[in-house]
Amino acid sequence: MLRVLIGVTVLALAGWLAYALATDGSGAAAVASGSGTGESTPGTVVPSEWTSSTQCRACHQQIFDEWLASPHANSWNNEDVRVQSKDFANKDCIDCHAPRSVWETGIGERVLPRAARRAEGVDCLTCHLLPDGRVAGTVENPTAPCRPTVRRELQRVDFCAGCHDQHKTVQQWKATPFAEEGTGCIQCHMPYRTDDPAAGRVHTMPGGHYIEVVRTAVTLTAAPRAEGGFLVEVANVGAGHSYPTDERSRASDVWWRPLPAAADVLDTHGVAADGGPWRHLHRIRDPYRDETHIVSTLLMYGETRPLVIDDPAAAGGVEVALVYKRAPYYRDPATGAPIATEQVTDPFIDAELVHRAVARP
Numbered sequence: 557m558l559r560v561l562i563g564v565t566v567l568a569l570a571g572w573l574a575y576a577l578a579t580d581g582s583g584a585a586a587v588a589s590g591s592g593t594g595e596s597t598p599g600t601v602v603p604s605e606w607t608s609s610t611q612c613r614a615c616h617q618q619i620f621d622e623w624l625a626s627p628h629a630n631s632w633n634n635e636d637v638r639v640q641s642k643d644f645a646n647k648d649c650i651d652c653h654a655p656r657s658v659w660e661t662g663i664g665e666r667v668l669p670r671a672a673r674r675a676e677g678v679d680c681l682t683c684h685l686l687p688d689g690r691v692a693g694t695v696e697n698p699t700a701p702c703r704p705t706v707r708r709e710l711q712r713v714d715f716c717a718g719c720h721d722q723h724k725t726v727q728q729w730k731a732t733p734f735a736e737e738g739t740g741c742i743q744c745h746m747p748y749r750t751d752d753p754a755a756g757r758v759h760t761m762p763g764g765h766y767i768e769v770v771r772t773a774v775t776l777t778a779a780p781r782a783e784g785g786f787l788v789e790v791a792n793v794g795a796g797h798s799y800p801t802d803e804r805s806r807a808s809d810v811w812w813r814p815l816p817a818a819a820d821v822l823d824t825h826g827v828a829a830d831g832g833p834w835r836h837l838h839r840i841r842d843p844y845r846d847e848t849h850i851v852s853t854l855l856m857y858g859e860t861r862p863l864v865i866d867d868p869a870a871a872g873g874v875e876v877a878l879v880y881k882r883a884p885y886y887r888d889p890a891t892g893a894p895i896a897t898e899q900v901t902d903p904f905i906d907a908e909l910v911h912r913a914v915a916r917p
């Protein structure tokens with residue numbers, strides 16, 4: 557063990573020296589040495605030590621800004637996580653919301669909780685910092701301050717699995733055609749910034765917090781049936797796993813109402829402005845473990861969910877709305893108290909429109 561440690565230190569020193577020699581000792585080098593151990597005797601060169609994601613900002617500004625705006629960066633401060641974990645009094649919740657480096661615990665393994673700088677959430681070090689102090693990347697560059705080294709494992713779905721498979725998102729993906737064609741998590745969630753792969757991958761990693769991404773997951777159609785009434789279909793055409801996936805608190809509801817007279821005049825939600833009360837038709841959701849009375853209705857990739865509206869009130873036509881909620885329960889906007897779905901006539905409480913469809917007989 558000691559020999560390994562010494563070897564690593566020597567390598568680290570060698571890399572650092574090479575870098576120091578390759579630069580004039582100012583500029584970037586100053587930034588990097590500022591992140592060092594701080595205990596160096598004058599004249600000796602110490603390897604850089606990465607202790608915070610803010611250190612990466614100086615040289616990776618764009619990635620840093622994308623990450624800072626992402627749910628990953630917010631995973632410790634996230635209000636909903638705070639409420640549900642009782643301010644992390646439930647220590648199990650710390651593991652993935654303020655994790656140590658994936659490379660420390662092993663790809664695909666359950667990550668371990670971090671003791672320091674928890675506010676940085678799932679940060680640069682979580683995904684990039686190798687146990688030897690180098691960073692995992694797509695280039696080999698021992699002279700760069702952070703000493704990137706090629707680690708292809710970063711691109712694999714297993715890399716995300718340590719945190720993203722507790723509700724089987726990765727397992728679900730393995731059952732889709734995307735698995736066979738090699739379209740993994742990052743191909744959809746971390747696209748290249750431009751047509752040139754050298755421009756790198758977007759670090760926002762959007763999912764359920766980005767309605768425009770949710771819209772690409774599904775289609776909604778409505779059409780009259782020969783036997784009367786209407787057939788509504790929701791299809792998962794774009795999510796490489798179930799819709800919704802992962803977090804159990806997501807819900808997607810289908811609502812309908814008789815087609816309003818001025819069906820083309822839309823309000824700010826994107827539905828008819830003057831339409832009257834909605835009726836709940838269907839909910840797509842994975843229940844919490846204690847909700848044993850609810851069956852999972854997750855919509856798998858490639859699946860189409862047929863729903864029928866067979867109600868005399870629909871005789872003149874229907875307007876149908878598919879909405880997405882990040883938390884499943886409806887709350888009274890005035891008091892915050894939960895309201896049963898049957899009593900709700902406003903589908904847009906805490907929810908956003910995914911798609912709308914209209915159909916006439």
Ligand code: HEC
Pocket residue numbers: 634636637640641646648649650651652653718719720722763764801802803804805882
């Ligand atoms: C195995 C890793 C892991 C553990 C442990 C974990 N989480 Fe999470 N959590 C995640 C991931 C991954 C997401 C993102 C999933 C998604 O967006 O669908 C998430 C998302 C959430 C969200 C949704 C946040 C939002 O803005 O919508 C809440 C709330 C949450 N977790 C609460 C908890 C609580 C409470 C605990 C402890 C009981 C916990 N988590 C433990 C991995 C974990």
Ligand code: HEC
Pocket residue numbers: 584585587588606608609611612613614615616680681684685691692693694695696697700701702703704705
């Ligand atoms: C003082 C400037 C500096 C700092 C600070 C810095 N880096 Fe780097 N980083 C570079 C340079 C220069 C390269 C080399 C780019 C190349 O060779 O194409 C690089 C490359 C990388 C790569 C590989 C890029 C690729 O295309 O695969 C990764 C990953 C990386 N850095 C992550 C980090 C992380 C994480 C941090 C913070 C812990 C960090 N860097 C801090 C300057 C820096």
Ligand code: HEC
Pocket residue numbers: 609612613616619620621623624628678679680681682683684693694707708710711742746755756757758759
């Ligand atoms: C949730 C994991 C995760 C987090 C957090 C993360 N990265 Fe990355 N990063 C990746 C993956 C995956 C790649 C793509 C690797 C590949 O294409 O082989 C990547 C690529 C990179 C690259 C190569 C160039 C590019 O843009 O693709 C750099 C540099 C980099 N990350 C730096 C950072 C820095 C700095 C931070 C923090 C501000 C950060 N990363 C946060 C997973 C992450």
Ligand code: HEC
Pocket residue numbers: 627628630631632634637652653655658667678682710715716717718719720741742745746761762763764765766
């Ligand atoms: C160390 C644990 C960890 C790893 C590794 C990880 N994530 Fe996450 N991820 C989280 C947590 C925790 C959240 C929830 C953050 C929140 O909302 O509080 C999350 C949220 C997300 C979201 C949801 C964003 C949204 O809009 O709600 C996406 C998408 C995502 N991660 C993609 C990825 C991908 C792709 C990878 C692999 C390259 C990855 N993650 C690796 C922990 C992780």
Ligand code: HEC
Pocket residue numbers: 713716717720725726729734739740741742743744745762763764765769770772773794795796797798799800801802803806
């Ligand atoms: C073909 C593109 C595609 C692939 C491949 C893909 N996703 Fe997604 N993902 C989506 C779309 C679209 C959404 C938004 C709809 C939804 O939530 O299902 C999404 C949503 C998510 C969310 C957010 C869920 C939430 O509750 O906010 C997470 C987390 C996520 N994906 C993780 C992954 C992981 C991990 C992988 C790899 C195993 C992966 N995705 C592969 C397209 C993809």
